[in-house]
Amino acid sequence: MLLLECYIINQKTLYMQGFYDRNGKRCTLVRELDKTFTVDRSPLHILEDSIKCIGYDLKGAMASAKWILGEIHMPPVMINPIQSICVFSDKSAKNEDTIWFNPVHIVRTISYKKKTYIEFSNGITLILHCSVSSFNTKLQNAMQLRNLTTEMGKNPISMILDPSKRKPTRKNKK
Template structure:
C-alpha cells in the first residue's frame, strides 16, 4: 500500500492518528469515509499543512482555541473555519498514538468499563482508552469551540474583548506635526 505524500483535512475525514511506517517514520493514518490510508506526514504536520494552505497555522489555531474555551491543554482546534471542520485529540497531541476525531462523524458513544466504544458515521466502531464521560466532554468542547468561534466570527462582540488603549497611553500628533513620544518616559 502506497503512502500519500500530502493530505489536507476535509469534511469526510473521520479520524487521524499517528502510525510508524516501515522505515520507522511517524506518519498519519487517516480514515475518510470507508477508506483508510497513510500520509507521509506526522499528524501535527497534516494539521499545520491544512491550516497553512488556507492562511492560518497550527500555533494560532491552538492559541485561539485555548482562549475561546478558557482551557490550557488537549484543546480541540478548528482546522478549517470555512468548512466548519473542528478536530479534538484523545490525549496530548505530542503523543504518537493520539487520535484526532472529527465530532461530526461520531454517531454514538457507549461505556465499556474504563473504555469507550465509539460508533462512527461509516458504520465502523472503535474502542478508545478513555472513560465515557471524559470522551464525551471532548466531543462537547469541540462542538462548543466551533459554535462560539462561528458566532464570534459572524457578530464580533468587541465589548467583551477590550482593544482600546487607555487615553493616557495614547500617542497624539502635536501642533508641530510630531507625535508626543516624550510622554513615554513619563509613564
C-alpha cells in the same frame, strides 16, 4: 494500502492516528467516510499543512481555541472555520498514538468495561482505552469551539468573551 505524500483534513475525515512505519518514519493512518489510507507525514504536520491552507498556523489555532473556550487542557483545533472543520485529540499531541477526531462524524459514544466505544456516521466503531466521560468532555469542547467559531463568522453581531466568566456575551457593533 494507498500511500499519499501529503493530506489536507476535509469534511470527509473521520479520524487520523500516527504510527511508525517499518523504517521508523512517522506516518499517519487516515480514515475518511469511504476509505482508509496512509500519509507519509506525521499527524502534526498534517494539522499544520491543513491550517496553513487558510493562512494560519497550528500554534495560532490552539491559542485561539484557548481564548474562545478558556484555558482548557488539550484544546480542540479549528482547521477550517469557513468549512466548519474542527478536530480534537484523545490525548496529548506529544503521544505517539494520539488520535485526532472530527466531531461531526461521531454519532454515539458508549462506555463498556472502562473503555469508550465510538460510533461514526458511516457505521464504523472504534474502541479507546479511556473513560467515556473524559472523551465526551473533549468532544463537547470541540463542538462548542466549532459552533462558536461558526457563529462568530456568520453573525454580524460581534461576540466578545468575558475571560472572568468564560461565557460569550453579545455586543452590537456601532
